[in-house]
Amino acid sequence: MHAKIFDPDLIFSDIDIKDKDQLLDFIASKMYQLNYVKESYIQAVVEREKNFPTGIQTQQYGIAIPHTDIIHVNKPIVAVCILSNPIIFKAMGMPEEEVPVKFVFMLSIDDPNNHIELLSKLSILFQDKNIMTEVSVLSRDKIFKSLNYYMNR
Template sequence: MNKSAIFSRDAVFTSFQSNQDQLLKEIYDKLLDLGYVKGDFLAHIIEREHNFPTGLDTSTLGENLPNIAIPHTEGEFVNKRLIVPVALENPVVFHNMIRPDEELSVKFLFMLLETNPDGQAKLLSQVMNFLAKTPEEDLRNFLNFKDPDSIYEYLLQNFE
């Protein structure tokens, strides 16, 4: 797998938002400017997140790991296949993908952009594989990174 093909240096972000919809809009605006998503992407990713939450409780991976979310929507709203890492300066509430009634305080996103309707499962499994295979201490450090360059370099070196 060509890691530089699923990560792009200009699509690694840090956000100060503390509201989920505002966070998704901020990332959407940047991705739209870069030409990575289409104009109707935002409405669909917000709707999908409300109906099919993507928060992930990381306590099963280790102690004191920040929770993550993996928002995504259909490929028809995407122009380029990417995983978009987003470090959050403030926790943002997402609902748990396993128990949708449960709220999670999330500190890191892996937004999935997939043009192929059948490809989202593969991207999701790659993210889950990365989380499962990264040693706990390394994962804790990584999920607390705030610098986009550091995030990008770490993923190029460690994402399988």
């Protein structure tokens, strides 16, 4: 048995948002509506991304893993957004650099010690260009199934 990692209602593709803050607000608001995070998470995640950006340029794709302090979290989940037109994020640890982000994994983590495997597997997943390429062309429900498969194998 595996803990729930993704929620089909928190898998997004084909959304028409071009602005990073709007995108973060959009995903975080959905997480709030589904009770995974407190309302305060929405603003907190936008602010956190400004101060400590999470853009990651992997070998093939730009990834972002927006998240914020655990006090804003109710339940752990990973929201996924795949962008057909990448949005520019700042790079994690190098705010002077920009990363065109195609995959956003917004995290609500309540206790990092309980999610070491999840975070570790997620990093292996988003660094794998073959998997990410495969996932990027799927429909929403298939993205959910595919990501679950790769996270639980």
